[in-house]
């Protein structure tokens with residue numbers, strides 16, 4: 153195509169490698185390691201100035217994972233298990249970032265990444281069957297394979313708020329938090345957003361700011377995370393049973409195994425349900441609650457029983473009943489938007505220096521130079537924290553100019569929603585593999601399990617292609633279309649489509665409304681991938 157030809161015509165000495173990997177988070181680190189293990193050359197690119205991916209950028213106070221630390225870690229390399237010890241049950245962002253630095257260094261892959269380098273485009277050069285990747289410095293790299301390891305939540309979203317540019321105070325987004333931190337001491341701070349990021353940052357801002365105003369559009373179902381230090385015994389037990397843990401995780405629907413009861417929630421009496429939910433609430437692990445009964449995600453009436461249990465916890469925590477009601481989600485099923493995990497979130501509203509403004513009652517009109525005008529009232533602020541989330545899953549992919557055969561733009565191809573085969577590959581985009589792409593279980597799992605499965609499956613496929621001397625591979629359009637429509641049909645049988653959230657893309661104006669994750673479960677998905685591989689990579693056209 154013209155672009156890649158032009159680069160070569162300029163006489164630029166274009167480096168050529170077997171694989172380009174975009175991103176140095178959990179996916180990119182492991183994928184680069186796999187290329188090296190296969191004896192192939194690889195170049196990684198990363199926009200940040202170090203490894204970490206989402207854990208590099210999301211440095212806001214209180215940032216913490218919603219999966220238990222020992223389960224949120226690589227399982228493929230014994231040295232990474234033996235030589236690392238988590239300190240807390242739910243790991244903080246700094247600890248996860250330290251872990252990823254340790255892992256990349258221990259695997260020896262850090263030098264394979266070029267940091268402070270954002271990929272702006274990747275075009276497929278049909279005649280050479282190569283990807284031509286261009287970075288923000290204008291540098292070009294050619295590769296046989298292109299791996300997008302860009303994460304699902306890496307493109308932050310700042311809504312187009314009227315007047316935002318006029319606001320004289322500081323504005324900071326939770327997902328682009330300055331590494332040096334931000335001091336809110338003595339300031340009147342506003343937070344917009346009460347999703348996972350907002351729920352985590354709000355209690356800590358309340359402790360620091362002179363006054364905190366929370367602007368809530370939709371209340372969250374939140375679970376108290378009960379974080380604590382891990383005991384030596386817990387750590388030892390986990391390391392001793394890591395193989396069993398991995399097998400059970402991969403055989404589960406979400407990458408997090410739990411004990412699901414074999415009766416409908418509606419077959420239990422209210423008292424039985426209460427004791428089931430309470431016992432699981434005390435485990436402080438979301439999956440234990442949301443998978444307590446098998447029908448919580450398929451039956452709205454069953455879902456309402458656990459939704460009401462979560463609301464009762466808000467009423468226990470918040471002293472003012474009216475405020476508790478404002479904080480109680482009523483408009484969507486529990487789980488259709490992601491359940492948040494918190495430390496003292498609801499209790500924070502009992503503080504004298506914290507106010508809640510419901511944007512449903514007082515709509516956000518505009519920023520002014522002094523603050524925010526809501527429902528006709530101006531709230532004066534010195535700083536605003538945007539906890540407004542991400543252009544998820546497809547955002548990081550479509551932020552780059554990716555073009556396949558004949559210059560086909562991924563953006564155009566996905567104008568009505570992403571189509572993929574297995575969530576891994578796209579027809580007309582040969583030799584491109586996506587880790588945790590749309591149409592795979594990605595964010596509906598403990599994403600580390602999804603990543604390990606994807607990277608291992610992709611590396612096995614690349615090894616098979618190399619063995620047979622293949623030059624290009626892409627899924628057939630028919631197989632991609634079928635995978636995509638089957639995945640959408642599966643989602644339509646659940647309560648997921650009822651949530652207005654980044655799961656379905658509705659948080660981004662103009663984005664097609666479609667669930668971008670495979671809801672059939674990691675176990676079923678993994679089996680489908682394995683069957684495709686066993687059947688000589690059925691659905692792929694290899695040349």
Ligand code: N01
Pocket residue numbers: 215216217218219305311326344345346347348349350352368369370490493511516539540541542595652653654659
């Ligand atoms: O983003 P979100 P997030 N006007 O999209 C509000 C992961 N994560 O960064 O719900 C006013 O969930 C929006 O309101 P509404 C985790 O997977 C994990 O919090 O759209 N408000 C919502 O309240 C999570 O799900 C961890 O009505 C606006 C909030 O902003 C995902 O990242 C920690 C608005 C956005 O919530 C995203 O979480 C952090 C507008 N125009 C993140 N636009 C853990 O591991 C948006 N909002 C624990």
